[in-house]
Amino acid sequence: MPSWKLVSGLCLAFFGGLVAIAGIGYAMVGIPSENTAAKSENNVYYWEDGSQMVATGAGANRQNVTIDKIPKAMQWAVISAENKSFYSDSGVDPMGIARALANMARGGDTQGGSTITQQYVKNTYLSQEQTVSRKFKEMFISIKVGTKLTKDEILQGYLNTSYYGRDAYGIQAAAQTYYGVDAEKLTPSQCAFLAALLKGPTYYDPVDNTSYDPSATKAKNTERSKYRWGWILEQMHDDKHLTDAEYQTATKKYPMPQGLKATKGMTGQISYLVDTAKKYVLAHSDISRTEFDKGGYQIRTTFEKDKVDALAKAVKKIESEKIDPEKRELDKHVQFGAASVKPKDGAIVALYGGAGYENDHFNNNADTSGVPVGSTWKPFVLAAAMEYGTYKDPDVGVSPLSKYNGNDHLKVRNNDGTYVLKKDNSVFYQENESDYPWGYISLRKAMEQSINTPFVQLGMDVGMSKVRDVAKASGILDQSFEALNPSFALGTSTPSAIRMADAYSTFAASGKHADPYSVTEVKKDGQQLPGFDKPKVKLAMPENVANNVTDTLENVIENGTGQNAKALGRAAAGKTGTTDSNKSAWFVGYTQQLSTSIAMFREDPKNSKLLSMNGTAGEDSIHGGDIPTSIWTEYMKAALKGDNDPGFPDAEKIGEVQDEDGAPSPTPSVTATPTPSVTATPTPTPSPTLTAPSPSATETCFGFQCEDTGGTDTGGTDGGTSSTPTATETTGNTRGNGNGGIFGGSSG
Numbered sequence: 001m002p003s004w005k006l007v008s009g010l011c012l013a014f015f016g017g018l019v020a021i022a023g024i025g026y027a028m029v030g031i032p033s034e035n036t037a038a039k040s041e042n043n044v045y046y047w048e049d050g051s052q053m054v055a056t057g058a059g060a061n062r063q064n065v066t067i068d069k070i071p072k073a074m075q076w077a078v079i080s081a082e083n084k085s086f087y088s089d090s091g092v093d094p095m096g097i098a099r100a101l102a103n104m105a106r107g108g109d110t111q112g113g114s115t116i117t118q119q120y121v122k123n124t125y126l127s128q129e130q131t132v133s134r135k136f137k138e139m140f141i142s143i144k145v146g147t148k149l150t151k152d153e154i155l156q157g158y159l160n161t162s163y164y165g166r167d168a169y170g171i172q173a174a175a176q177t178y179y180g181v182d183a184e185k186l187t188p189s190q191c192a193f194l195a196a197l198l199k200g201p202t203y204y205d206p207v208d209n210t211s212y213d214p215s216a217t218k219a220k221n222t223e224r225s226k227y228r229w230g231w232i233l234e235q236m237h238d239d240k241h242l243t244d245a246e247y248q249t250a251t252k253k254y255p256m257p258q259g260l261k262a263t264k265g266m267t268g269q270i271s272y273l274v275d276t277a278k279k280y281v282l283a284h285s286d287i288s289r290t291e292f293d294k295g296g297y298q299i300r301t302t303f304e305k306d307k308v309d310a311l312a313k314a315v316k317k318i319e320s321e322k323i324d325p326e327k328r329e330l331d332k333h334v335q336f337g338a339a340s341v342k343p344k345d346g347a348i349v350a351l352y353g354g355a356g357y358e359n360d361h362f363n364n365n366a367d368t369s370g371v372p373v374g375s376t377w378k379p380f381v382l383a384a385a386m387e388y389g390t391y392k393d394p395d396v397g398v399s400p401l402s403k404y405n406g407n408d409h410l411k412v413r414n415n416d417g418t419y420v421l422k423k424d425n426s427v428f429y430q431e432n433e434s435d436y437p438w439g440y441i442s443l444r445k446a447m448e449q450s451i452n453t454p455f456v457q458l459g460m461d462v463g464m465s466k467v468r469d470v471a472k473a474s475g476i477l478d479q480s481f482e483a484l485n486p487s488f489a490l491g492t493s494t495p496s497a498i499r500m501a502d503a504y505s506t507f508a509a510s511g512k513h514a515d516p517y518s519v520t521e522v523k524k525d526g527q528q529l530p531g532f533d534k535p536k537v538k539l540a541m542p543e544n545v546a547n548n549v550t551d552t553l554e555n556v557i558e559n560g561t562g563q564n565a566k567a568l569g570r571a572a573a574g575k576t577g578t579t580d581s582n583k584s585a586w587f588v589g590y591t592q593q594l595s596t597s598i599a600m601f602r603e604d605p606k607n608s609k610l611l612s613m614n615g616t617a618g619e620d621s622i623h624g625g626d627i628p629t630s631i632w633t634e635y636m637k638a639a640l641k642g643d644n645d646p647g648f649p650d651a652e653k654i655g656e657v658q659d660e661d662g663a664p665s666p667t668p669s670v671t672a673t674p675t676p677s678v679t680a681t682p683t684p685t686p687s688p689t690l691t692a693p694s695p696s697a698t699e700t701c702f703g704f705q706c707e708d709t710g711g712t713d714t715g716g717t718d719g720g721t722s723s724t725p726t727a728t729e730t731t732g733n734t735r736g737n738g739n740g741g742i743f744g745g746s747s748g
Contacts, residue, residue, distance in 0.1 A: 041295035045274055048304050048349070048520075054265040056167075056274060063172045065183055067156040070171055073188035075155055076241035077195035081232045083116040084239065091117030091146030091154070116158050118142045123161035163290045164194060165201020167263055178257035188242060189233070189250040193257065196228040202289065204228060207260060208608075211279055211364065212289060214479065218608075226254050262357035269312050272353025272364045273518075276498075277301045279367075280519045284531045300521040307350035307639050311338055311596075314634035315352050322617045322627055330615040333602045337365025338631070339498040339516075340596040340639065343505035346514030346535050348498060349594070350639070366497045369480065371601050371610070373500060374577030374624065375450045376586045377471075377491030379507065379549050381459045382443060384470045386545045386654055390461035391415040397545075397655030398443070398462075400552050404454035404660040406438030406446055412456055412486045413661075420460070420486055428486060430456045433578075440663045447552050448560035450576060452490055457660060459489030473540040474503040474513055491577055497597045504588050505595035507553070507573065510649055511546035512537050547651035549573075554648070557589070564629040565589060568636050570645040576624030583610040587628035592646050594639055598628040 042055040067075075079086045092115065114122065121141045145154060164174035174194050175183040186194070202209045202216050204225045209216035230251060237247040266274065277299055282289060287297075315336050325331040338352040351366035385398035409429050412420040420428040432452045446454040459467055464484040471493075472478070480495040482488060495503070502516040515535040522529045553573035556562045561576040565587075574589025584601040600622065602611040613622040 043278075043292070043295050043297045043299060045277060046298070046300045048300075048302050048347075050300065051305075053301065053303070053305075054270050054274065056263060056265045064160045064170060065172045067152045069182075069184045070156065070159055071184060071186050071188075071191055073236075073242075074159065074171060074183070074186060074191040074194065076236055076239070077188075077191045077232055078116065078159065078198065079155075080235040080239045080241060081195050081228075082119075082198070086116050086155070087151055089115060090143070091115055092142045115142070117146055117154050120154055120158035120161060121145060123158065123163075162198055163201065163293065164197045165205045166260065167293060169294070177261075179255075180258055187250070187255070188236075188246060189229075189253070189255045192229045192232040192236070192250065193225065193255050195232050196225055199228060206256065208363065210369075211275060211367070212282070229254060259360065260357070260362045267358045268356045269308055269351070269353060271357040271362075272351060272366060273301065273303050273308065275353070275364050276348070276351065276367055277303075277518045280517065281522055284519070285522070285529060287529075296524055298521075298523040299519055302347040302349060302518050302520060303351075304349045307340060310638035311340060311350045311352050311635045314631050314638065317634060318627055318631045322630075328616075328618060330602075330613070331617065333605060333611065334613070334616060335361075335365055335601055335603055336631070337368060337371070337497045337599040338597060338635075339366045339496070339501040340594055340635070341498070341501040341505050341516055343508035343590065343592060343595055344512055344514065344537060346502060346505070346516050346537075348516050348518045350635075351498065365599065368496055369494050370608075371584045371599055372482075372492055372494055372579045373586050373588075373599075374491040374579040374584065375452075375455075376500060376575050376577035376588045376597075376624070377489065377493065378447060378450070378455045379504075379553060379575055380471045380474070381455045381462070381467050381489045382447065382552065383507075383541055383545050383549050384466045385443070385458055385462045386548055387470065387541055388462055388466045389655070390458075390658060391463070392461070393656075393658065396658070398458070399653075399655040399657045400444040400447075400548060401442045402655075402658045402660075403440040403442055403663045404446065404457055405662065406432075406441045406451045406454050408432040408435040408437070408453065410453045410457070412460060414460065430486060440659070444552050444555060447575070448555050450556075450561045454660075456486045456489045460486060461660075464488045470541060471503065474506040475499055475515060475540075476503050491579065497599050500586070500588050500597040500599075501595045504574075504590050504597070506540050507546045507549045508590040508592055508595050508648075509546070510543045511539055511541040513540035514538070543649075544652050544654050547649050548654045550648050551651040553589075561623070561625040562587070562589070562629055564625055565633050567633050568640075570640065571647040572636070573648065574632075576629065578621075578623045582613045582621045585613065585622045585624045585626070585628050587624045587632045589632055589636070591636070591640065592648065593643055594636065596632055596636060596639075598632045598635075600628050 044055045045053040047053050083089070149157075159171040161170065163169055164171075164177070166177050168174045168177040171194070172183045174197070175181055175186055175190075178194065179186065179190055196204045202212050203221055206218065206222035206225045208218040209221060233242065233247060233250050236242045237244075242250065262271065278292070281287065281297075281299060282292060315338065319334075319336065323331045323334050325334070335354060336352060337354070338350075339348060340350040341348055351364075353364040353366045354361040382400065385402075386400070387397060388394060389396050389398060409431055412428050412430050414420055422428050430453050438446075438449075438451060441451070441454070443454060443458065445451075464486075467489060468481055468484065471481075476493070476495045476499055480493050480499065482492040482494070498516050502513075506513040514537045517535055519532055520534070522532055550573045553575055554571070556575055557565045557572060562574055565572060565574060570591060572589055572591050574587065577586035577588070578584070584599060586597065586599050588595075588597040590596065600613070602613050602616065603609070604611055614620065616622050617627065619626070
């Protein structure tokens with residue numbers, strides 16, 4: 001057994017070593033300065049070619065003020081809310097540090113409870129790395145700060161270095177940003193609001209911050225802000241820092257801050273490009289929003305200036321021609337969102353997010369959710385049918401020449417033959433936009449004219465979960481999907497314009513998919529940060545499935561609802577889309593080089609709810625084949641100018657004809673017989689009155705596919721509305737002729 005002297009000596013040596021280490025640590029650290037912290041930099045964004053796009057951030061929005069310029073109410077608000085013992089404690093919370101070290105030992109982060117002194121120290125670090133060494137350094141500096149600075153100096157430093165959101169660092173910038181006054185003019189009620197922001201501006205600023213977190217909606221943020229604002233005032237009152245009269249006055253009305261404002265350089269489409277790139281950086285790194293907004297980062301993006309300018313110009317041109325809010329009430333609050341993506345790569349080369357921050361439009365329409373995509377969803381239904389077949393034969397894909405009932409107001413069947421019921425147990429009927437009696441038509445024809453009933457029943461036969469799987473593999477996010485009911489086939493889901501352009505680039509790339517990305521490189525202090533390699537390209541669907549979808553969608557432009565896109569003058573494919581009550585209209589189309597989506601909608605500025613576009617632009621209704629298609633064509637002409645026209649790979653025959661139950665059997669081939677020598681006088685035949693397209697004797701072929709057709713169709717609007725057919729018809733699409741389609745459709 002070791003002697004007590006040896007044990008005592010070892011203990012003394014151990015504790016002596018700790019004291020020495022602590023002494024060395026204490027001696028080596030310096031006291032932070034709010035003036036040093038105020039030298040934060042802007043973040044600099046670059047175009048795809050390396051030229052500078054914009055420098056923006058908190059570097060130009062910071063100004064220190066002395067403690068006598070900070071209202072007592074602001075000082076007591078943070079003390080009552082965060083560190084009641086501020087004026088009596090040592091500046092270090094031993095239990096908080098112990099919790100942080102315990103978390104680290106368990107593999108968690110080193111976050112722990114902090115005093116105002118510790119938070120001030122942490123604010124002065126441009127790096128917020130969660131390491132034990134940083135935590136110990138923070139502790140030593142906090143101890144030193146507590147012995148060298150007065151409490152007022154510490155509090156002043158904390159309020160001058162804290163982040164309040166909206167690129168506002170420090171209490172002076174926050175006062176100007178949220179209330180348009182100097183800090184010394186803030187009321188106690190306003191002080192409590194600003195103090196609440198220190199808990200996290202993403203969640204306590206009463207604006208929409210869903211671009212950073214889907215849960216940070218305007219409604220929820222307002223609710224959280226009001227609750228904490230009231231709680232802080234209550235704490236100040238309980239701590240005797242507000243008199244009864246002051247408390248009654250302060251709590252009388254919530255001090256709603258002024259709206260968002262454009263900062264320097266954040267105008268036009270630049271604001272939305274920066275928004276998109278910033279979200280990408282935060283999602284693909286461990287950089288916090290607070291740390292990123294302190295600046296000093298260089299971000300190289302995928303955005304191509306000429307294409308961004310061309311897209312904005314196309315929107316403005318068509319908008320100015322069609323939309324006149326000064327003359328028509330129903331033209332007010334019309335908005336557009338658009339995105340353009342490279343197939344086989346995923347790079348976002350251009351987007352249109354709205355009218356610009358300078359016009360008080362802060363939501364990025366290119367990356368927004370909540371706008372149903374309508375019949376632009378139908379290609380996913382067709383792709384799923386070709387890949388997975390139906391419940392009747394899951395081993396054999398469905399040919400696009402399969403016939404389904406295209407009539408209006410049809411009962412929808414489950415796989416067991418029963419009819420789908422609504423919640424009240426009444427039978428579910430599917431409507432088309434038109435009551436035109438199409439009869440049994442091919443899926444190709446149904447896509448061409450964007451008829452709803454065939455795709456709803458096809459989706460049921462395939463299984464809506466399979467449709468969802470195909471869309472997900474193509475890049476649509478889980479949070480975009482709506483319920484898997486019959487209407488799912490008609491585009492009730494709400495992916496963003498970016499995601500729709502990316503998903504359809506999968507068809508353009510013969511089934512290959514890469515996630516969309518907007519940043520290729522991020523540097524800090526000259527060092528390249530990890531996490532920004534190109535997304536991997538994966539096979540999302542069989543090559544021939546994608547090529548057959550493209551073949552079908554080329555016909556949408558050549559003969560169907562997307563004919564306005566024929567003006568592009570090169571091979572393209574796509575689909576139009578319009579939703580119930582005409583609340584949104586889409587056009588999504590592609591060549592091999594670019595996939596571009598255009599969304600159009602009206603939104604109530606008071607509650608962000610979608611409004612009907614019936615009557616907008618002086619038209620009875622707006623369809624995807626109208627204004628959205630015109631914008632798409634205008635942009636793609638400019639974006640592809642000078643590029644070659646490679647067309648699309650040939651689609652090979654796929655699947656088997658699997659007609660819907662109840663479809664008439666194919667008419668057998670007729671063997672010609674010799675005409676009798678007797679010449680008969682024919683009886684005049686009156687002109688027929690057609691109630692549905694009738695097959696003629698003409699067989700029309702689409703490359704490898706042939707189909708009996710009848711009735712000339714001049715191309716109707718989304719949802720199945722079509723011109724009345726004539727007695728004869730030849731429809732088809734000659735591949736490689738420089739024309740093609742855009743895709744969209746109608747769930748109206």
